Amino acid sequence: MGWSKAPMVYVHRYVAYLKFGEKLFDSEIVVRHLDGDKLNNSVDNIAIGTQRQNALDRPEIERLEHAKVAGKARRRLSKSQAEQLRIDQRNGASYSELQERYGVSRGTVSHTVNKKFY
Numbered sequence: 001m002g003w004s005k006a007p008m009v010y011v012h013r014y015v016a017y018l019k020f021g022e023k024l025f026d027s028e029i030v031v032r033h034l035d036g037d038k039l040n041n042s043v044d045n046i047a048i049g050t051q052r053q054n055a056l057d058r059p060e061i062e063r064l065e066h067a068k069v070a071g072k073a074r075r076r077l078s079k080s081q082a083e084q085l086r087i088d089q090r091n092g093a094s095y096s097e098l099q100e101r102y103g104v105s106r107g108t109v110s111h112t113v114n115k116k117f118y
Contacts, residue, residue, distance in 0.1 A: 011041045030054050
């Protein structure tokens with residue numbers, strides 16, 4: 001059996017397994033980095049918990065920035081907004097300008113312009 005057949009195991013999961021055993025495999029359990037540093041896999045920095053607890057391990061400023069980006073990605077346009085976005089794009093507005101103007105992600109702008117949404 002060569003190396004190519006060996007399973008890949010992430011260091012943080014290996015450390016969590018050594019520390020917590022089979023609990024690691026319970027439903028809805030994730031490995032947490034208590035200081036929010038994904039590269040710090042020391043035993044003292046590794047814990048297990050829920051995804052919510054894991055998210056709260058991130059520094060507050062990082063959580064707020066992530067929420068801002070995620071909120072834009074989920075924003076939907078009304079039909080009239082989508083129509084106006086297409087008009088603005090035909091009149092020369094760039095994707096970046098449309099993102100800012102309508103508070104949506106680049107993907108939403110692209111899908112709206114190409115009529116994959118609305």
